[in-house]
Amino acid sequence: MTNEWAAAAPEILWVEDDRQTVAYVIGSGHLAHIAITVAEDGKRGRALALAGGWDCIILDRRLPGGDGLAILADLRAMGMLVPVLILTTMDGIQDRVTGLRRGADDYLVKPFSIRELSARLDVLMRRLRPPSQAMRLIFADIEVDLVARQAYRAGKKLFIQDQELKLLEYFMRHPNIVLSHEMLLQAVWDIDFPIRTNLLESNVSRLRDRLGRDAPSLIHTVRGQGYMLRVQ
Structure with a gap:
């Protein structure tokens, strides 16, 4: 998918x-x-x-x-x-x-x-994609409305914080690719230097909760490398 x-x-x-x-x-x-x-x-x-x-x-x-x-x-x-x-x-x-x-x-x-x-x-x-058009991202049963800044899973509205939404959006723009901790920190929080923090891990954990722990997992930990959005 x-x-x-x-x-x-x-x-x-x-x-x-x-x-x-x-x-x-x-x-x-x-x-x-x-x-x-x-x-x-x-x-x-x-x-x-x-x-x-x-x-x-x-x-x-x-x-x-x-x-x-x-x-x-x-x-x-x-x-x-x-x-x-x-x-x-x-x-x-x-x-x-x-x-x-x-x-x-x-x-x-x-x-x-x-x-x-x-x-x-x-x-x-530019000639192909008028910038005024509304956009949305869809992966599996997750949908992100990029204009309303709102996320849904299986048609149900998710109550999600801004940074968690930015993280989800980045995952959905790069599915089936291992995204390193450094890439995610830079893209979502604009951190481009080595830093000791659990910022990413805590946000990934909360995002998984928002998506539903009882639903099929889509955000997977790739040991020693980072995370990947993929269908199990």
């Missing part, structure tokens, strides 16, 4: 084999308004990209199993018009020109500013 966006919230495919870069970007919170699916090699990236349904695709150039431009060529050969951003270390002028001429809509070189990446993605998708 994956998360579902009503009112057309953005779904992005990121084909990137550098796990550290992915974790850093997602953990920054700057792309928290976007649902991101990550593919770590060219073969899986190509399959997911050609399956369609994406609002934008981020492609690395140097990938296990091929060059991101090969995936881009397949997309354009099939007439797919999804916006594509090349994100790569290949910073030569000719590299940029080649990427854009082969069908990329934008080209960003590593290392990069996360704020700039977020802004570029928003520009690419």
Whole structure:
């Protein structure tokens, strides 16, 4: 089960084999308004990209199993018009020109500013996603109304505090992914330095209570790594 966006919230495919870069970007919170699916090699990236349904695709150039431009060529050969951003270390002028001429809509070189990446993605998708539209998140039987700032489980309204709701929202934007303590602290509480605290653990415990201890558990502890939102 994956998360579902009503009112057309953005779904992005990121084909990137550098796990550290992915974790850093997602953990920054700057792309928290976007649902991101990550593919770590060219073969899986190509399959997911050609399956369609994406609002934008981020492609690395140097990938296990091929060059991101090969995936881009397949997309354009099939007439797919999804916006594509090349994100790569290949910073030569000719590299940029080649990427854009082969069908990329934008080209960003590593290392990069996360704020700039977020802004570029928003520009690419702006014509597709009117910002005034209401949004909601759905995962399994949980629903979060992002406008009313209210959560429901199995249609029943949950009495939930603001920080718990922010934590739930972050989980629902990144389902089936192990989220480290550091990522969650930074994204929800803007804590980006080492700190000894049970802040996260206590909020996760309360959130589990809000969701119902007698209901099927969805927030799972991954020992030594963090937490994951998934169906049991």
